[in-house]
Amino acid sequence: MSDYIEKEPEKHDRGLVMVLTGDGKGKTTSALGQALRAIGHGSKVYMIQFMKGRKYGEVIAAEKHLPGLIVEQFGLDSFVMRDNPAPVDIELAQKGLKRATEIIASNAYDMVILDEINVAIDFKLVSLDEVLNLIKNKPSELNLILTGRYAPPEIVEIADMVSEVKEIKHHYASGIKGRAGIEF
C-alpha cells in the first residue's frame, strides 16, 4: 500500500474549486473531512470560518492534534441577523476576507477552506465580486473549498465541483438541541 503514501502532496497544474452548499447538515464537516484526507497525503490546510466564534470541536482538534490544519475564526459566538447584521459582524467578515486573500496569495497552503463564505455573501457581509476575484486569482495549484448555503450562481458557474447537501430530516425537528461534537 506504500504506493499511496506520498511524501509530498500531489501537485496539479490546476487545483480544484469545490463548493458545498444546500440546507442540510454536512457542509462544514465535509470540508473538514476533505482537509483530513488531504493532510494524510501531506497537504497543509488553512480553514477560515466566517460568522463563527464558538470554539468548535474542529478548532480544538486542529490545535491539539493536527499541525497541518489551521482553523481561524472571524465571527462572534452569536447568530448574525440576516436583515440587520451588527457593524461588528461586517467588520469581522471583512477581516476574514482580508486574511483569506493573504493566505491564498502566500501560496503556503495546498488547500484553503472558506467556511460559510456563501452565507457571508448572502448576508452582504462581504461582496460577491471580491470573492469571485479571490477565486479567479488563486494560485493555480491551490484547492479551494467554499461552504455555506445560498451559494451564488456566479460561484457555482466557475466551480469545478458543487455538491448540494439537502436536508431530508434533522433531529432539531424532534426537539433535540445542538450538541457538542455534533453541531459544534
Added chain:
Amino acid sequence: MSDYIEKEPEKHDRGLVMVLTGDGKGKTTSALGQALRAIGHGSKVYMIQFMKGRKYGEVIAAEKHLPGLIVEQFGLDSFVMRDNPAPVDIELAQKGLKRATEIIASNAYDMVILDEINVAIDFKLVSLDEVLNLIKNKPSELNLILTGRYAPPEIVEIADMVSEVKEIKHHYASGIKGRAGIEF
C-alpha cells in the same frame, strides 16, 4: 471560551443515528469531519469502511495524528461489481459487519461510522435486516453514522438525521481523474 472545552464528551441518553446519502461528493468526508469535531470534544470514534481497501488519506492521518480515531477497512482496492460481486467482496463486507457488531456492542466508542454501508446493502454484500438490527440494538448513547448512496427507506425511517448530498457538478465530467487528497 473554555466553557466549550469538555474534558469528557457530552453524554446524552439518546445518541443520534445520522445518514449521509446521495450521489454527490461529500458523504465520507462529512462523516470524517463529524469525527474530527467529536474528537475535539474528547470523543472516541471508530470508522469501518466497507468496500474500500486503498490507503485513503484519512487512514494515514488517523494513524499518524489522531489517537481518538480508528479507521479500519474491509474491502479491496478495486471496484465491486454491483451485479456480480466477487466472493471475496461479500466475505470482506460480512467481516466488516461482524466487526461493526463487536465494536458497537463493546460500548467503548462515542461515535461509530459505517462508511459505505448503504452501498454494501444495495449490492447485497450484507443484509438490510442485519444492519437494521445493529441500529436498533446500539447502546443508547452511541452516535452512529451511516454513509453511502442508496440509503434504504427503512434506514431513513429510523434515522434522526438524514442529509442527501446531490451532485450539481463534478470535476470528473471535465476529465479530471481521482486525486490523492481529494478522492482518496
